[in-house]
Amino acid sequence: MIARSASLTIRTPEGVEFPLPLAGPGARMLALLVDLCCISAISGLVGQVLAVLRLIGDDLAAAATMFAYFALSLGYGIVGEWLWRGQTPGKRLLRLRVMDASGRRLEPGQVVLRNLLRAADMLPAFYLLGGVVCLASSRSQRLGDIAAGTVVVRVEELAPPDLDQLLGSRFNSMLEHRRLSARLRQRTPPELAAAALDAITRREDLEPAARLAVFAGLAGRFRALVEFPPEAVEGLADEQYARNAVEIVFRPSAPTTLRAR
Amino acid sequence: MILDLPRFVDSGRPRWRTLEERVRRLEADPAAKLSLAEIEEFHALYRHACASLARVAPLASEPELKRYLEWLVSRAYCEIHASAAREPFSLRRWFFESFPQAFRRRARAFQVSVALTLLGAAFGALAMGLDADSKAVLMPFGHLQVSPKERVAKEAADRGRDLAGNKGRFSAQLMTHNTRVSFALIALGMTFGTGTFLALFYNGAILGAVVFDYVSGGETAFLLGWLLPHGAVEIPAIVIAGQAGLVLGHALIGHGSRQTLAERMRAATPDLVTLAGGVALMLVWAGIVEAFFSQYHEPVLPYAVKIAFGLVEGALLAVFLSRAGRKEAAA
Numbered sequence: 001m002i003a004r005s006a007s008l009t010i011r012t013p014e015g016v017e018f019p020l021p022l023a024g025p026g027a028r029m030l031a032l033l034v035d036l037c038c039i040s041a042i043s044g045l046v047g048q049v050l051a052v053l054r055l056i057g058d059d060l061a062a063a064a065t066m067f068a069y070f071a072l073s074l075g076y077g078i079v080g081e082w083l084w085r086g087q088t089p090g091k092r093l094l095r096l097r098v099m100d101a102s103g104r105r106l107e108p109g110q111v112v113l114r115n116l117l118r119a120a121d122m123l124p125a126f127y128l129l130g131g132v133v134c135l136a137s138s139r140s141q142r143l144g145d146i147a148a149g150t151v152v153v154r155v156e157e158l159a160p161p162d163l164d165q166l167l168g169s170r171f172n173s174m175l176e177h178r179r180l181s182a183r184l185r186q187r188t189p190p191e192l193a194a195a196a197l198d199a200i201t202r203r204e205d206l207e208p209a210a211r212l213a214v215f216a217g218l219a220g221r222f223r224a225l226v227e228f229p230p231e232a233v234e235g236l237a238d239e240q241y242a243r244n245a246v247e248i249v250f251r252p253s254a255p256t257t258l259r260a261r
Numbered sequence: 262m263i264l265d266l267p268r269f270v271d272s273g274r275p276r277w278r279t280l281e282e283r284v285r286r287l288e289a290d291p292a293a294k295l296s297l298a299e300i301e302e303f304h305a306l307y308r309h310a311c312a313s314l315a316r317v318a319p320l321a322s323e324p325e326l327k328r329y330l331e332w333l334v335s336r337a338y339c340e341i342h343a344s345a346a347r348e349p350f351s352l353r354r355w356f357f358e359s360f361p362q363a364f365r366r367r368a369r370a371f372q373v374s375v376a377l378t379l380l381g382a383a384f385g386a387l388a389m390g391l392d393a394d395s396k397a398v399l400m401p402f403g404h405l406q407v408s409p410k411e412r413v414a415k416e417a418a419d420r421g422r423d424l425a426g427n428k429g430r431f432s433a434q435l436m437t438h439n440t441r442v443s444f445a446l447i448a449l450g451m452t453f454g455t456g457t458f459l460a461l462f463y464n465g466a467i468l469g470a471v472v473f474d475y476v477s478g479g480e481t482a483f484l485l486g487w488l489l490p491h492g493a494v495e496i497p498a499i500v501i502a503g504q505a506g507l508v509l510g511h512a513l514i515g516h517g518s519r520q521t522l523a524e525r526m527r528a529a530t531p532d533l534v535t536l537a538g539g540v541a542l543m544l545v546w547a548g549i550v551e552a553f554f555s556q557y558h559e560p561v562l563p564y565a566v567k568i569a570f571g572l573v574e575g576a577l578l579a580v581f582l583s584r585a586g587r588k589e590a591a592a
Contacts, residue, residue, distance in 0.1 A: 012338055014311040016318065018331035063429035070437040074444075085288055101523065103335060104342045108350075109530045116537055119441070120448035120456075143451045147509065148530065149523050158329045201324055250266045 005138055008151055010103035020103065023096045023152040025134045032127070034090030039076050043069055077115040082108055087155075095155045101139070102149070110148040117144035173232045174244045181248045184226045188249050192221055196246045203239070215239040270326065273313050277333055280306035284336045307337045358586035360539040363532040364501065365583070367508050374461055374503035378496075381465020386473035388466070399470040409478030416483075416558045424556050432552030439495065439544045443502035447509065447537055454510020461503040468496070486564035489571025491551035497578060498543035505536040543578075550574075 007019035046068045053061035080088035086098035086106050098114070100106050121130025121142045130142035139151050175181055196218050203211060219238035222245040233241060283303055287293055295303065314330040364371065388395045397406065404412065424431055449456025475484035512529040515522060554562075554570070 010335065010338070012311065012334070012342075014308065014315075016311045016314045016334060018314070018335045018338070020335060057426075057429075059426050059429040063433035066430065066433040066437055070433075070440070099339070103338050105339050107530075109534045112534045112537070113530050116444055116534070117448045117451060119445045120451045143448075146522075147451060147513075147526055149526050156332060158332045198324060 008101065008139055008153075012103075018103075020099060020151065021154040021156065022140050023094075023154050024140055025131060027094050027096060027154070028134065028140070028152055029127075029131070031088070031090035031094040031096055034093055035076065035080075035088050038089050039072060042076075043072055046072065074115070077118070078112055081106070081111045081115070086111075086150075091152070096152050097155045098145075098150050099153050100149060101141075101145075101151045106150065110150055114144035114148035114150050117147050120144070172244045172247055173236070174228055175248060177228060177232055180226050180228055184222070184245060184248050187225045188222070188245070192218075193246065193249045196222075196242050197250065200243055200246055212238070215242050218242040219245075266326070269313075269316070273309070276306055276309050277313070277330070280310055280337055281333060284333075284340055287340045288336070303337075304341065307334070307341050310334050310337060355535070355538070356542065358589045359535050361582050361585040362590050363535040364504075364539070367504055367532055367536070370507040370511065371501065371504040373507055374500045377458060377461040377503065378465035378468070378500055381462035381467075382469030382472070383465075384462070385466035385469030385471075387469075389470045389473040390477075396470065396474065399466055400474070405471060405474075409475045409480040409483070413480050413483045413558075417560065420557075420561050424552070428552045428556075431556075432548045435551050436545050436548030439498070439548065440541050443499060443540045443544060444537065446499065446502040447505045447533065447540075450506035450509025451513065452510070453513050454507050457503055457506030457510060460506075461500070464499060464503075482564045482568075483558065485571070486558060486562075486567035487555055490555045490567050490574070491547045491571075493571040493575035494543050494550070494578060495547035497575075497582075498540045498547060501536055501543070502540045505533050505540070508536070509533055 005022060007021045009017050009019050011017045047065055050061055050065045050068060053064055077088055081091075081098050084092065087096070091097060098106060098111070100110065118130070121127055121133070121144055123129045127142075130144070133146070134140050134142045137146070139145075141151060145151060174184075199206075199214050199218060203215075206214060215238040219241040222242060236244070280303075283299075283306065287295075310330060310333050314327070314334050317327045317330055385399055388399060400406065407415070446457055446460050449460055471488075472484065475481065508529055512525040513522070515525050518525055520528070555567070558564075558567075
């Protein structure tokens, strides 16, 4: 069994790497169901509109309806993915996007080919072949994706991190002791600093007991490096102690008074 | 390395934000054209974001910032590394140049497709010749189950009236059904060409059986008058769909190629899409002819007229596929 990856790593010519978070078969199937509902709804609407053609002739109305259904079933994915940069309404709702597997811009030919090859993915019925291939593929690709060189990724909206929110804006009593703070900065090994910042970033994800244990350990390490006077650390919980230490290490110019946000 | 995170974020943020805004604008309008100055600015912003990511990447301490920069670089990379310069799509140029050029580029696959169809046709004819009972298996269509003589007599008596008021529907049915079948023929290329191979053979077997049935039944003129007007375009369209399926299968197998699967597929995609589009257009024409012309037989329409029409069509198609777009390709 091939292990499926959670992300696809792209290495750019500039020498940096970035991951594209891959969408799993479950999310893709849900998006497909939404799209099928949309196609069904649009078909019904188009059928109603084209019924007007019966005034001219039943034969014309029947031919136009047949054409419209065919064009809709085939063109829905192509038009949606091209106009919406790799997204159909279903993918948009599920926050998925079709992308070139090398991270480049999606080409019209790729969009057409991956939709054209649905005929193979749908075999023998209900996307069974495509589903099995998707489950077996390390990049969760169906046959159309493999041929067109595309992947379906999860779309994320991110903003630059807010450092104030990350470190907190409370009064840092330890910063008042400038010489001790400078010594802490000097003695803190990068691994400890990185681990402490990482713990602060992810603190909300930790179980309460684990959170207490992690920050107790970190505070202990910081206390062992530099001993601050009791009045500076009195009443500080382990987590606050670690946050103050991280602020000293990462934000040497941080003011010692309460900041207005 | 310990990074002065606030200073790093403060100094980088304005340029990251600008890049984000430029990327959003490009994403919203894929056809947008940038001036040289804008391209230079975009490139500089992209390189700055890459450099920022390179500085943050080795540090485990800035996961949020790293994630943001990865996200930003991935979106900018997508815009800056487009596969090729895009020209505005022209239907005329596509049909009169790209389609016949793609057809000729993949001539070997077409030859194989023709050979498979002929092989199937020979098998169908042979099967009919050796075992007349195989007709029910080889031609599972109601109107072909009767003897050719009976069919001709029925068509002559109907004088094309059986389709009155239904030609549009019949035509649409033919076009959509044949296009679906052709696209399936292409898609079956994903079975390393095996599915396309078998489907072409089967299609040829039906054709061979029908031809044998009518020729041995002494109805050759009827057969040609019935099949040629639409078949002169429809049969080549199906064979071209098979050609595309074989191209797809060959790209998957990659025999004799040093390229990776992704490179082979990337190289084959434009021709596959072009051939599929050309096949669809050919089948639209064939559907119109079959519903509005082929179904009329003698005495309404003389066979000679229908045969001549089919031959002219076939000749024009052959000239089109072998000649059109040659000058542009050479230029």
